[in-house]
Amino acid sequence: MRTLTLIDAIKEAYQEELRRDDDVFMVGQDIRGGIFPHTKGLVEEFGSDRILDTPIAESGMYGVALGAAQEGMRPIVDFMFGGFSYVTFSECSVTTGQYHFLHGSQRALPITMTAGVGTGQRLANDHAMSIHGTFAHHPGIKVAMPSTPYDAKGMFKAAIRDNNPVMIPWHMGIMMLKGEVPEEDYVVPLGVADIKREGTDVTVLANSLQLQNALKVADKLHGEGISCEVIDPRSFVPFDLETVLRSLEKTNRLVVVDEDWESGSFANTVSAKVMEQGFDLLDAPVTRVTLPDMPVPGGYMEDYIAPNVNKIEAAIRSVLARIAA
Amino acid sequence: MNTALKTTTLSHEQKVKLFTNLVRGNHYDKMMYRRMMQGKLIGFYHPAEGGVAPGVGACSFLNQDDNLNPHHRGHGIIHMISKGVDVRTFLAEHTGKDTGCCKGRSAWHFSYPEHKVYQQSGFIGHNFAPTVGWGWAAKRRGKGQVVMNCSGDGSYGEGRAHESLLMAQNWKLPVIFFCENNSMAIFASAEEMHPLPDISSLAQGFGMPAMVVDGQDVFAVAEAALVAIDRARRGEGPTFVECKTQRFKEHDIGTPDLRGWEERSDEEHQQMRNREPVTLATEKVLADDVLTQLQIEDIHEAALREIEEVEAFADNSEIANPTEEELMAAVFAD
Ligand SMILES: Cc1ncc(C[n+]2csc(CCOP(=O)(O)OP(=O)(O)O)c2C)c(N)n1
Numbered sequence: 001m002r003t004l005t006l007i008d009a010i011k012e013a014y015q016e017e018l019r020r021d022d023d024v025f026m027v028g029q030d031i032r033g034g035i036f037p038h039t040k041g042l043v044e045e046f047g048s049d050r051i052l053d054t055p056i057a058e059s060g061m062y063g064v065a066l067g068a069a070q071e072g073m074r075p076i077v078d079f080m081f082g083g084f085s086y087v088t089f090s091e092c093s094v095t096t097g098q099y100h101f102l103h104g105s106q107r108a109l110p111i112t113m114t115a116g117v118g119t120g121q122r123l124a125n126d127h128a129m130s131i132h133g134t135f136a137h138h139p140g141i142k143v144a145m146p147s148t149p150y151d152a153k154g155m156f157k158a159a160i161r162d163n164n165p166v167m168i169p170w171h172m173g174i175m176m177l178k179g180e181v182p183e184e185d186y187v188v189p190l191g192v193a194d195i196k197r198e199g200t201d202v203t204v205l206a207n208s209l210q211l212q213n214a215l216k217v218a219d220k221l222h223g224e225g226i227s228c229e230v231i232d233p234r235s236f237v238p239f240d241l242e243t244v245l246r247s248l249e250k251t252n253r254l255v256v257v258d259e260d261w262e263s264g265s266f267a268n269t270v271s272a273k274v275m276e277q278g279f280d281l282l283d284a285p286v287t288r289v290t291l292p293d294m295p296v297p298g299g300y301m302e303d304y305i306a307p308n309v310n311k312i313e314a315a316i317r318s319v320l321a322r323i324a325a
Numbered sequence: 326m327n328t329a330l331k332t333t334t335l336s337h338e339q340k341v342k343l344f345t346n347l348v349r350g351n352h353y354d355k356m357m358y359r360r361m362m363q364g365k366l367i368g369f370y371h372p373a374e375g376g377v378a379p380g381v382g383a384c385s386f387l388n389q390d391d392n393l394n395p396h397h398r399g400h401g402i403i404h405m406i407s408k409g410v411d412v413r414t415f416l417a418e419h420t421g422k423d424t425g426c427c428k429g430r431s432a433w434h435f436s437y438p439e440h441k442v443y444q445q446s447g448f449i450g451h452n453f454a455p456t457v458g459w460g461w462a463a464k465r466r467g468k469g470q471v472v473m474n475c476s477g478d479g480s481y482g483e484g485r486a487h488e489s490l491l492m493a494q495n496w497k498l499p500v501i502f503f504c505e506n507n508s509m510a511i512f513a514s515a516e517e518m519h520p521l522p523d524i525s526s527l528a529q530g531f532g533m534p535a536m537v538v539d540g541q542d543v544f545a546v547a548e549a550a551l552v553a554i555d556r557a558r559r560g561e562g563p564t565f566v567e568c569k570t571q572r573f574k575e576h577d578i579g580t581p582d583l584r585g586w587e588e589r590s591d592e593e594h595q596q597m598r599n600r601e602p603v604t605l606a607t608e609k610v611l612a613d614d615v616l617t618q619l620q621i622e623d624i625h626e627a628a629l630r631e632i633e634e635v636e637a638f639a640d641n642s643e644i645a646n647p648t649e650e651e652l653m654a655a656v657f658a659d
């Protein structure tokens with residue numbers, strides 16, 4: 001099958017959806033010139049009316065999407081870097097998340113939001129932070145992030161077709177990751193986790209760059225006779241807890257890798273849910289690999305604090321050691 | 326008024342409509358105030374008394390498919406009834422009833438998508454961002470729809486207001502930035518919070534035409550609004566309309582009536598009450614032979630009857646009582 005990079009798979013999702021539905025359009029800053037390659041060249045096919053650049057005015061920029069969605073269109077908003085969404089957070093999170101519910105479920109807001117996120121570029125906090133946990137904390141917005149080029153195309157298409165607001169960032173650390181991507185139209189539904197590798201000894205829940213890291217660790221440990229089941233949540237909201245609980249029936253041990261600050265993270269939510277709904281399945285405490293609660297440093301220091309293969313391996317060994325003891 | 330802008334003359338029918346909506350709006354506001362004092366309104370109420378003319382002038386000649394952001398003062402009722410929205414379901418909402426426009430989930434929020442009144446945000450200035458989107462959608466459709474974006478002097482402190490002015494002017498969007506300047510934002514004097522006496526001075530920096538009108542004179546307001554609406558419909562871009570108006574009451578019921586940190590003076594109250602908008606309009610329609618005393622009384626009568634019905638609808642509805650599961654199922658759309 002044909003291979004594409006993750007970022008080109010996202011672009012293909014945009015292209016197909018922009019062709020399919022005239023109500024779909026994109027708004028952002030410098031997207032016509034392709035500040036990140038997922039929008040590069042789109043303006044040539046779709047024009048400045050549908051690939052819309054705005055001034056550096058995030059509220060106004062997001063407002064194009066919000067108002068147009070209320071008018072029945074299906075905007076895609078590109079925040080460039082995830083942290084920039086915070087500049088208009090009250091609009092893109094609070095008022096967007098409450099819109100449908102608080103107004104009596106009269107109108108849905110079919111807005112797709114995206115941005116590059118994550119460590120790996122050594123760009124420091126405001127350009128390296130994760131945002132999925134923060135958005136997941138605010139009700140009324142679906143949150144998802146792809147880990148492979150295949151998922152990227154299918155999930156972005158699902159997000160654009162969803163009638164609800166969806167925040168779907170992509171991780172800069174796997175932007176150039178290559179993988180098989182079908183040329184035809186397909187959708188990867190939101191809210192469905194994916195077992196990326198089957199195993200029997202320990203379940204590792206990880207996403208995007210960290211999913212790729214977890215797969216590397218699983219490969220390595222396989223040589224030692226340790227069998228890791230690696231699950232990609234794919235969506236944080238709605239979250240497919242069922243798939244994780246089913247896996248735990250087999251492995252009885254869970255490591256959650258979440259590239260986000262420890263406090264208030266998705267990893268914590270999973271840990272609590274598993275404790276409440278799967279306590280009897282556990283042979284060891286749920287163990288988390290997260291960012292420590294400090295602003296993400298830039299430069300080489302980023303490497304010390306970000307989740308990586310060594311930290312994931314250590315966490316897996318620790319949950320296995322506990323049961324052996 | 327900016328001399329570069331055209332002027333307009335109101336017809337007899339237009340004057341009657343404005344006077345009628347002014348009387349209705351004023352009675353609606355008093356009803357809301359009364360109900361709040363009687364404990365028959367949930368949440369809070371921000372009384373519009375003294376500042377009812379701008380909303381009537383801005384909204385009485387909008388079409389159903391024009392966008393409106395009603396000002397939060399008066400909880401949007403004056404603007405909405407002037408645009409032709411049946412607000413029975415809003416009072417029901419405000420009283421927590423299952424017939425409410427938001428199914429009793431919102432108290433004082435409203436949404437009437439069929440009238441392009443989409444939202445009420447509790448965040449001041451959060452009309453400005455979607456205004457850009459509404460304007461952009463209207464321009465893209467090219468059907469001559471306009472966006473009437475009403476909010477107070479205080480809301481123009483928000484950065485998003487400036488972003489909205491910038492983008493509306495860049496793209497020549499059919500938006501009316503309609504500022505109801507009552508010189509107050511809770512306790513804060515506009516004089517202290519803005520560097521120039523006219524909020525509409527902001528428009529200059531963007532090259533946007535602006536008008537300043539006597540916001541106590543509903544007819545003057547409507548003339549300005551019609552000029553701005555006409556420009557927008559013709560694709561000539563946004564206009565800033567600033568109405569100098571008043572707030573007779575405290576910011577919201579139960580909050581003290583301060584300017585800065587001191588009680589607003591009797592003198593200030595006396596001065597503003599000398600220019601009560603319904604009294605001014607009544608004098609004018611009589612002097613200009615637009616309406617007779619008898620006709621005026623009928624208009625008041627009809628408004629009071631209308632409001633009785635609106636209240637009865639809310640009072641005869643059941644309190645909304647969904648289960649948590651039902652509410653959870655309503656967070657996302659299908
Ligand atoms: C973001 C935000 N900040 C502050 C408030 C509190 N607040 C509610 S109304 C108001 C004053 C608004 O003044 P203005 O826009 O002039 O309208 P007015 O109430 O005078 O009609 C303030 C500060 C709020 N609701 N939202």
Ligand SMILES: [Mg+2]
Pocket residue numbers: 477478479505506507508509510511
């Ligand atoms: Mg004010």
